[in-house]
Amino acid sequence: MQKLTSLFHKRIGMPNNETITFEKLAEVLEKTAQNIPFENLSIIENKTRKITKENLMSRIVERNEGGLCYELNPLFYFYLIENGFNAVLTDGVVYNQAAEEYLQIGRTHVTVLLYHDEQTYLIDTGFGGNLPLKPVPLSGETISSYNGEFRIKKVNHEYGDYCLEMKLKHKDSDWKNGYVFDSQKPIDDAANLNAIQTIITEHPKSPFNKHPLVTRLTHNGNITLTDTSFTQWADGVVSKENIDNVKFKKLAKLHFGL
Incomplete structure (x- = not known):
């Protein structure tokens, strides 16, 4: 058992020797959502650190803290890779429901694309209370979890070629936009993640640098x-x-x- 997987399983309450198959990912995603909080305290307390695999492991699975999308999803990406999955990170632009427009701070949502059996799936552990809790196929098929219904819509948008749509249980009667992302532009350099952290930490329109x-x-x-x-x-x-x-x-x- 490799170090990240062992620590990650301990953090989310998964058996240490569990073999993680594609079919097992829904259980892993549920446990992750229930045990690792989405939180911005390192920004509020001015304690951000460079985004590296080692720093993410130290913060999230050793010190048992949480994080934002550019921390939670990269850590889950490293976990997937360690368990033999074919995955990449990509970025997107979140839709602001209140303002009815996409956030004005650019491509600051980091998410995971997983390739399995000739299909591409979106996996997200860093979208607050809007988590699908299952891999969402880019084919457009609707998936359901106890958190609601989720689907990926093909779009022709300046910010990307696909949009995550959601209908949260007990909260939404109609489908709403989550974020647009680009399936053709993977993040291939940690510098991109650190640039996103800088925007989220410093931009005056960032939703995460004002209040805990x-x-x-x-x-x-x-x-x-x-x-x-x-x-x-x-x-x-x-x-x-x-x-x-x-x-x-x-x-x-x-x-x-x-």
Whole structure:
């Protein structure tokens, strides 16, 4: 068992000696979503480090922290490669639902493309509460998980050739855009990931450099913590509590291990 796989399995509660097949990926993705939070605390606390395999392992599977898409998905990419899968990283542009437009800060969403049995699949462990929890085929077929329905639409867009569409369980009645990505332009240099981290950390329009955000999926919904509130979705029922900084630290430790 190689080091990353061993540490990753320990982190998500997977048996250490488990052989990871394509069919097993849905279980791995669920456990990842429930155990590794999507969070920006290193940015808020000014503790970002260069994006390397070693630094990602140190942060996420040794110190048991979380991360954003450019940390979580590259780590999962390294995990896939270590387990014999054929995968690449690519980037895309997230759709801002509130503003009804794509984010103005460029190609800052990092995701994974997996090639298996002559099909290409999207895999994402770094999209907050919007995770498909299964590989999503670029063929357009809809996949369903306990988090909702997801599909990939072929598009002719300035930002890419495919769009992830989603219909989150208990939240969406219609399909909505997630992000556009380019299947023909893999990320082949860690410098690209560090450039994305710089934009997310420094750009005035970045959604992640102003207030702390921590979220993860649970077995029946998700939980989200900010500096002012703690929100829980459970079986379609939402509860929201206003909090202060002292309560933030307690809840970050209790629910996210941070």
